Amino acid sequence: MAKSDSALKDAQITMENVGGRDLRVTRWRMDEPSENLPLLFFNGIGANMEAVAPFAEMLEERPFIMFDMPGVGGSPDPVVPYNAFIMSWISDQLLERFGIEQVDVMGVSWGGAMAQHFTMQHSDRVNRLILAATTAGMFMVPGNISALSKMADPRRYIDPDYMTKHFKTLYGGATNGSEGHVARVTPPSKTGYFYQLLAMMGWTSAPFLPFMNKETLIMMGGDDQIVVPINGQILNRLIPNSRLEVIEDGGHLFMLSHVEESLALIREHLDQD
DSSP states (O other): OOOOGGGGTTSEEEEEEETTEEEEEEEESTTSOOSSOOEEEEOOTTOOGGGTHHHHHHSTTSOEEEEOOTTSTTSOOOSSOOOHHHHHHHHHHHHHHTTOOOEEEEEETHHHHHHHHHHHHTGGGEEEEEEESOOSBTTOOOOOHHHHHHHTSTHHHHOHHHHHHTHHHHHOSOOTTHHHHHHHOOOOOHHHHHHHHHHTTTOBOTTTGGGOOSEEEEEEETTOSSSOTHHHHHHHHHSTTEEEEEETTOOTTHHHHTHHHHHHHHHHHHTOO
16 A cells, blocks of 8 residues: 555546556646646656655656556556556556647656657657666666665565665665655555566667667766666667766665756756757
């Protein structure tokens, strides 16, 4: 069950059945007039939307839409597995339901893979792309063994003390904002987490990225222990219209610890003519 919606107090929250799957969907500022395209956001593995709510609220000039993956946050467990193709199609159908023709797209970590796949599968929907702390999939350069082993430990979701104690080992970089993040995290179900892992097993975007013609911002943490910075260099070499920005002392959650710097880069990218 998701935590209190207090972190989402300024958002519209609905349960939507799309493609036979029930999803908790959250929209910020979608009914307000705006010159900016909505931002479709794909979250990291096992992460509920409350974890991203402060970022969505700070990006106050833009409509913002995201949903909890099946078995994560407030979305019920999936009955059958899914993959990136299915969830991209579901995302497209969700935009259709709300009458959204075009979006900017952003994804963090696991969600960065989803953002890449959605952009390739539904290119006509996408204006600009932002990839944060992510990889091209199965050809990624692996991170720190100690961090990866702790990441696999379910206690990082269910034991706040464990998360706080090992935050720097898990995510690297500065720990600013870690207490607030820990308080907003809701454990995914075992089924939800497993199916999310399964969805990207064997997946890679590498052969297709050279043909992706979207202006792309790649953001990496220079001290990321999970997705090491060289993965951003790989993406930058493969995507023609891309630029790479490294938050030098940022870890995997640099958007949390370096929020102003991250927001400045995102705004600069999305505001370009």
